[in-house]
Amino acid sequence: xxxxxxxxxxxxxxxxxxxxxxxxxxxxxxxxxxxxxxxxxxxxxxxxxxxxxxxxxxxxxxxxxxxxxxxxxxxxxxxxxxxxxxxxxxxxxxxxxxxxxxxxxxxxxxxxxxxxxxxxxxxxxxxxxxxxxxxxxxxxxxxxxxxxxxxxxxxxxxxxxxxxxxxxxxxxxxxxxxxxxxxxxxxxxxxxxxxxxxxxxxxxxxxxxxxxxxxxxxxxxxxxxxxxxxxxxxxxxxxxxxxxxxxxxxxxxxxxxxxxxxxxxxxxxxxxxxxxxxxxxxxxxxxxxxxxxxxxxxxxxxxxxxxxxxxxxxxxxxxxxxxxxxxxxxxxxxxxxxxxxxxxxxxxxxxxxxxxxxxxxxxxxxxxxxxxxxxxxxxxxxxxxxxxxxxxxxxxxxxxxxxxxxxxxxxxxxxxxxxxxxxxxxxxxxxxxxxxxxxxxxxxxxxxxxxxxxxxxxxxxxxxxxxxxxxxxxxxxxxxxxxxxxxxxxxxxxxxxxxxxxxxxxxxxxxxxxxxxxxxxxxxxxxxxxxxxxxxxxxxxxxxxxxxxxxxxxxxxxxxxxxxxxxxxxxxxxxxxxxxxxxxxxxxxxxxxxxxxxxxxxxxxxxxxxxxxxxxxxxxxxxxxxxxxxxxxxxxxxxxxxxxxxxxxxxxxxxxxxxxxxxxxxxxxxxxxxxxxxxxxxxxxxxxxxxxxxxxxxxxxxxxxx
Numbered sequence: 001x002x003x004x005x006x007x008x009x010x011x012x013x014x015x016x017x018x019x020x021x022x023x024x025x026x027x028x029x030x031x032x033x034x035x036x037x038x039x040x041x042x043x044x045x046x047x048x049x050x051x052x053x054x055x056x057x058x059x060x061x062x063x064x065x066x067x068x069x070x071x072x073x074x075x076x077x078x079x080x081x082x083x084x085x086x087x088x089x090x091x092x093x094x095x096x097x098x099x100x101x102x103x104x105x106x107x108x109x110x111x112x113x114x115x116x117x118x119x120x121x122x123x124x125x126x127x128x129x130x131x132x133x134x135x136x137x138x139x140x141x142x143x144x145x146x147x148x149x150x151x152x153x154x155x156x157x158x159x160x161x162x163x164x165x166x167x168x169x170x171x172x173x174x175x176x177x178x179x180x181x182x183x184x185x186x187x188x189x190x191x192x193x194x195x196x197x198x199x200x201x202x203x204x205x206x207x208x209x210x211x212x213x214x215x216x217x218x219x220x221x222x223x224x225x226x227x228x229x230x231x232x233x234x235x236x237x238x239x240x241x242x243x244x245x246x247x248x249x250x251x252x253x254x255x256x257x258x259x260x261x262x263x264x265x266x267x268x269x270x271x272x273x274x275x276x277x278x279x280x281x282x283x284x285x286x287x288x289x290x291x292x293x294x295x296x297x298x299x300x301x302x303x304x305x306x307x308x309x310x311x312x313x314x315x316x317x318x319x320x321x322x323x324x325x326x327x328x329x330x331x332x333x334x335x336x337x338x339x340x341x342x343x344x345x346x347x348x349x350x351x352x353x354x355x356x357x358x359x360x361x362x363x364x365x366x367x368x369x370x371x372x373x374x375x376x377x378x379x380x381x382x383x384x385x386x387x388x389x390x391x392x393x394x395x396x397x398x399x400x401x402x403x404x405x406x407x408x409x410x411x412x413x414x415x416x417x418x419x420x421x422x423x424x425x426x427x428x429x430x431x432x433x434x435x436x437x438x439x440x441x442x443x444x445x446x447x448x449x450x451x452x453x454x455x456x457x458x459x460x461x462x463x464x465x466x467x468x469x470x471x472x473x474x475x476x477x478x479x480x481x482x483x484x485x486x487x488x489x490x491x492x493x494x495x496x497x498x499x500x501x502x503x504x505x506x507x508x509x510x511x512x513x514x515x516x517x518x519x520x521x522x523x524x525x526x527x528x529x530x531x532x533x534x535x536x537x538x539x540x541x542x543x544x545x546x547x548x549x550x551x552x553x554x555x556x557x558x559x560x561x562x563x564x565x566x567x568x569x570x571x572x573x574x575x576x577x578x579x580x581x582x583x584x585x586x587x588x589x590x591x592x593x594x595x596x597x598x599x600x601x602x603x604x605x606x607x608x609x610x611x612x613x614x615x616x617x618x619x620x621x622x623x624x625x626x627x628x629x630x631x632x633x634x635x636x637x638x639x640x641x642x643x644x645x646x647x648x649x650x651x652x653x654x655x656x657x658x659x660x661x662x663x664x665x666x667x668x669x670x671x672x673x674x675x676x677x678x679x680x681x682x683x684x685x686x687x688x689x690x691x692x693x694x695x696x697x698x699x700x701x702x703x704x705x706x
Contacts, residue, residue, distance in 0.1 A: 024104055024111040025051050026072045033117040037091060041535030045083040047076045048113060056626060066626050072102065072111035084115060092156035092196070094189050095120035125150040126195035128161070130168055132202040140175065144168055156196040161185055165200050172204055174403070176241035178267060178277060179205035208242040211276035214268070219285035224316055225259060230281050233257060233321055234265060235368055242267065242277060245403050254283060256370070257321045257362055258313070261286045288315045296331045297702050303570050303579035304700040307331025307351070322361040325374075329354050333579070352380040370398040382580075385427045385609075390563065392417030409477040414503070418468045419561045428455045428463055467517060467561050473498040481530060485667060486622075486704070488540035491529045496548075498522040500564065505554075518555040522564070524548035524614070528706055538624040543617070544706045549644055550612040557612060565610025566640050568653070571699035572706060573616060574636040575674030576655025578697055583609045584642045585651065585681060611640025613647060618706060622661070630661035632672070634705070639680065654678040655697075672705070673698045 029050045031039045043050065051057075052067040060066035081098045088096035097118045104111045128150045133141055148164060165182055172180035185200040213236065215227045234250035236243075247265045254263035262284045267277050294309040309329035317324035330353040358374030378390040396413035432451035436442055442450070477494040481487035500520040508515040526546040533541040548566050550557070569577035616638030624630040636655040641647050659672035674697045676686070682694070689695050 022109075024072045024106075024109055026070050027051060027110045027112060029113045029115070031115050031117060033119060036093065036119055036122070037087065038535050042084055042087065042115070044536060045087050046080045047083070048073065048080050059626065064627070072104070072113065074102065077102075077113075080115070084117065088117075088119065090158040092122040092124070093119050094123055094191060121194055122155045123189060123191075123194045123196045124152060125154045125156055126152065126190070126193075126197050128164060128198045128200070130164075130200050130202060132204065133168075136172070136177070136204055136207075140171075144171060150198075161187070161198055161200070168200075168202060170244070172202070173242075173244040174246075175243065176207035176209065177204045178208045178242045178244075179269075181205075206275045208267075208272070208275050208277045210236060210238050210240055210242060210279055211273070212278035213238060214278060214280045216280060216282040217285055219261060219283075221259070221285035221288050221315075224288050225283075225285050229316075229319070229321060230254075230283060233362060234281055236265075236279065247279070249400075250281075253362060253368065254281075257315075258323060259286065259315050259321060260284055286315075289313070290315070294329075296329055303333045304702070305331040305333050305351075317359065320361060320363065322359055325356075325358050325360070327354075327356055350381045352378055354378045364397065368400045370400075372396045372398075386421050386423045388419065388421045388562070390417055390419050407476055407478045409475070409479070411475045413471075413473050415471045415473070416468070417471070417561075419466070419563065421465045421562060423463045423465070425455060467559065468504075469501055469517060469561060469564070470504045471498050471500050471564070472503060481528075482537070486537075486540065486663070487528075487530050487542075488534070488537045489530050489532050492527065494526045496522070496524040496526075498564075500560070516555060516559075518552050518557055518559050520550055520552045520557065520560055520564075522548065522550045524566075533621075534623075538630075540622045542620045542622065542704075542706065544620075546614065546616040546638075548614040552612075560612075562610055566612065566614040567610055568614060568616050568638045568640050571672065571701040574638045574653055574655050575634065575657055575672050575699055575705070576636065576676040576679075576697050577653065577674070580610070582639050582653055584611045584640055584646070611642065613641045613644045615639065615647070615652065620705065622704070624661075624663065628663045630663060630668070632659045632661060632670070632705075633657075634659070634672070634674075635677075636674065651680040652678075653680055667703055670701045670704070671698060672701065 026048060027050070029043060029046065029048060031042050034042060049070045051070040052060075056066035057069055058066070060068055077100045081100060084098045085096055088094075097120070099116045100114065101116070102111055102113045128148050130144060130148045133144060136144075147167060150160075154160070165185060169180055169182055180202065182200060182202045185198050188197045188199070190196070213231055213234075215230050217225065217227075217230070233253050235253065236246050236250055240246075247267075250265050251263055254260055260283045264282045266280050266282070268280050269277065271278050290311075290313040292311050292313070294311065296305055296307040296309050298305050307330050309327060311325060311327040314324040316322065330351065332351040354376065356374050356376035358372055360370065360372040362368065362370055364371045373393070373395045375393045376390070378388075380388045380390075382388065392415060394413055394415045397411060399410040399412075401407060401410055429448070429451045432454055433444065433447040436447040436450045437444060474497045475494065476497075477492065479490075479492045481490035481492060498521070500522065501515075501517050502519060504517070505515050505519055524546065525548070526544070529543045530540055531543075533539075550560065550564075550566065552560070567580040568574050568582035570579040570581075574582060616636075618634055618636045620632055620634040622630060622632045634655075634657055636657075637652050639651055639653050641651070654677045655674040656677040657672060657674035659670050662669045676682075676689075676695050676697070682689070686695050
């Protein structure tokens with residue numbers, strides 16, 4: 001029998017070697033019977049790799065993008081089978097079996113590889129036992145015991161075991177057990193009952209308190225930052241229990257001051273005495289003055305801003321890590337429009353110029369509340385509609401939330417602002433023409449002529465609107481995603497609440513002065529959701545929904561300033577429309593039965609665009625290819641109205657489109673092409689519209705759309 005095996009081996013070995021000497025491009029890898037795990041997840045663990053497409057190979061000949069051809073190697077199949085079975089076992093499928101076969105097309109020098117999988121039934125958790133915790137406080141034992149419990153209908157996964165182990169270990173290290181450690185968990189599988197018992201052993205060690213805090217300073221600004229300031233910023237006190245979380249939070253506080261080029265907090269284990277351990281704060285102090293030019297690239301106001309800025313910073317201003325900043329900036333807000341219509345004139349340009357001064361400090365009343373007060377002047381040109389100038393002051397607070405709270409961010413602010421809007425002649429003539437058509441019932445040519453005369457004679461070709469407002473606001477958010485820059489799992493919530501003019505109204509009441517500005521309340525809620533559709537974190541599916549309402553409970557809502565209103569359309573909004581293009585179809589007041597108001601008052605109200613109720617959402621899939629390059633497909637929807645009672649489904653604008661991404665080391669750059677799939681203001685078929693002028697809108701952006 002042994003001699004027969006040797007003969008067969010002698011015959012097969014040369015044939016295998018001959019086959020391996022001739023290269024066959026691996027055109028495809030297919031999986032059969034894989035219901036529980038996606039093909040992309042299985043492909044990611046294989047040594048055998050499917051050859052990239054011809055375009056990717058062609059690009060790779062000239063650049064670092066794309067990829068080279070991959071070839072079939074039968075010697076990799078045993079390792080591939082082992083990797084597939086290992087992946088299935090990590091998901092609880094301990095009885096899974098895998099068989100492989102391949103087909104070679106010698107004439108085309110190509111090969112196809114197939115893996116046939118019999119998944120069988122998964123195993124379920126029976127128990128999760130965390131041992132070695134007998135010497136910790138009963139309160140901690142109960143808390144960790146509750147967390148360690150598993151449901152008997154939960155399918156076993158290695159990832160869940162690791163998650164529970166890491167949570168317990170981090171909990172111990174955050175509550176004094178500095179040297180806590182754990183061993184690899186013991187997993188016992190009952191293949192008959194399809195049940196899994198997990199035993200995870202922990203060694204808590206001693207529970208340590210902080211007895212001393214030392215400092216080590218280096219750097220050019222060493223003489224300007226005292227030791228006590230370092231300790232105050234970190235916020236850790238002696239005689240409190242050691243906490244790894246507090247140490248990490250202290251390092252973040254150090255970096256937020258901008259005083260240090262590097263900062264590290266270490267426990268000095270070699271100097272432990274009993275259950276006492278000292279900490280050492282090591283910081284490299286940078287320069288106290290900075291004058292820095294900047295390139296502005298952001299997506300504020302749902303549009304791509306491109307410009308320059310110059311900032312002067314005085315660090316440790318008046319001590320206590322305060323930061324004094326003087327800055328000026330200017331930016332164009334229509335880069336994508338400029339590309340779309342290269343024949344722009346100066347009247348087509350819109351953008352802003354800004355100057356501001358501010359003081360920021362990391363503490364308020366001895367608490368770690370980042371406090372900032374600033375004053376600013378912003379001048380803005382919005383296409384050929386109007387120019388605006390905003391002069392204001394803002395006091396803001398950024399609160400540091402406790403470790404185990406659901407919400408991850410909380411900030412508040414009070415903003416006093418004087419705004420002035422100067423409407424352009426063409427814009428006023430357009431509004432006056434609409435007014436005459438609706439009130440006088442005249443044709444558009446006649447209305448246009450009347451508008452030109454009225455605007456020139458009664459308004460002298462211009463119209464200004466001024467107002468002063470005080471806004472008190474709160475931002476509350478929770479980020480439960482797996483990445484700040486490219487989330488592929490999890491969700492976020494954010495809530496914005498603003499009260500407009502209540503505080504100025506109270507002051508006017510106290511001094512018995514008339515108050516004519518509107519009192520309003522704004523509420524905006526935004527949520528994003530990233531279901532785990534793809535196995536790789538480089539791909540993601542994303543959903544967004546946003547809803548907002550402005551409630552006016554005293555005086556005329558038409559007097560609410562434009563920058564406080566709700567808008568849709570833009571690079572982070574409904575991408576088939578330009579920035580702030582989606583505004584209510586109906587005016588905020590009736591023009592059918594006009595009063596005796598003069599033309600100026602009518603146009604002032606009519607010119608104030610923007611909505612008071614907003615609904616907006618997106619569905620998007622993001623996929624990477626060719627290394628740092630990626631693509632996205634999306635559907636956006638939304639619009640604004642004068643109130644929730646005016647909402648109609650047939651007035652919800654819908655955009656569909658695609659985009660390309662370049663993922664740099666820090667942040668993605670993108671360009672999106674949005675098509676007006678459904679335009680509530682122009683319900684003609686898209687085939688009857690000019691594709692370039694009426695249907696297509698594209699946006700340049702920094703970071704993902706949401």
